Amino acid sequence: MNDNKPLMIKELPQEERPREKMLKKGVQALSNADLLAILLRTGTKNDSVLRVAERLLKKYEEIGITALSGLGPQEISKIKGIGPVKAVTLVAAIELGKRLNGAAAEQRAIIRSPQDAVDLLMARLRYEAREHFIVILLSTKNHVIATPTISIGSLNASIVHPRELFREVINHSAASVILAHNHPSGDPTPSSEDVSLTRKLVDAGKILEIPVLDHIIIGDNKYVSLKEKGIIE
Structure with a gap:
């Protein structure tokens, strides 16, 4: 008998199984591994679904659970025990969480400062x-x-055409806009291309009488406002 063989979910005490724990104690009682295990549903022949979930978390433990928000199904499916179907399920659940968070923020959001815009988009773009x-x-x-x-x-780099941007503005009957984009490097320092694009979009907004109030560049928990930099008057 191999004493190191992991316990399968059905071998755990009922109160420790993720689904049962949620029903009895509520979702807040579940660990990150428990939540992932519920989405993954099954483990492998040799590993419980909790062990597979823990393996995924361990791979990104230096960054933390937030690292999962930037992963695609191809990368997640590299984890032993997670195939393409399970990976797609995880990515879909994470994206749904992002959208719910964004929708809730939009419902209450009023932009009075660059920080308000950053608070609205940081989790989505970081x-x-x-x-x-x-x-x-x-x-x-x-x-x-x-x-x-x-x-x-x-x-x-991202390519933005003024016609595509202002088509959205006009379709929503917006009175003004704030531009925003992320720098995957984590450094929000504006490039010369960022400045050039901003000026082009500001000029287009003036022609349409739709003010471009700011351009926010988001990095890793930091940002730059081109309004605060004096690039947008």
């Missing part, structure tokens, strides 16, 4: 592996109407 260019659409009283993604670029 761990993205590619540049995402987003526009915050505002009402006449600076309530957030929507935050559509205009483009998704490469590791260090």
Whole structure:
């Protein structure tokens, strides 16, 4: 008999099984591994689903659970015990969480400062592996109407055409906009291309009489406001 063989879920005490624990104690009582185990559903011949979940968390333990928000199914499926179907399930659940969080933030958001815009988008953009260019659409009283993604670029660049951006603005009848994008490197320092694009979009907004109030560049828990930098007057 191998004493090191891991316990399978059905061999755990009933109160320690993730699903049963949730039903009895509530979702807040579950660990990160428990939550992942519920989504993964099954383990392997030699590993319980909890062991598989713990293996995934351990791979990114230096970064923490937030690392999962930036992973795609291809990367997750490299973990032993997680195939493509399970990986897609995890990515879908994480994306749903992001959208719920973003929707809740939008429902209560009023943008009064660059920090307000950062608070709205930091969780959404901070761990993205590619540049995402987003526009915050505002009402006449600076309530957030929507935050559509205009483009998704490469590791260090996104391509934004004024016509695509302002089509969204006009479709939502927004009164003004704030531009935002992330730097996957984690350093939000604006590049010369960022500055050039910002000026082009500000000029286009002036022609349409739709003010571009700011351009926020998001890094790893830090940001730069081009308004605060004096690049947008």
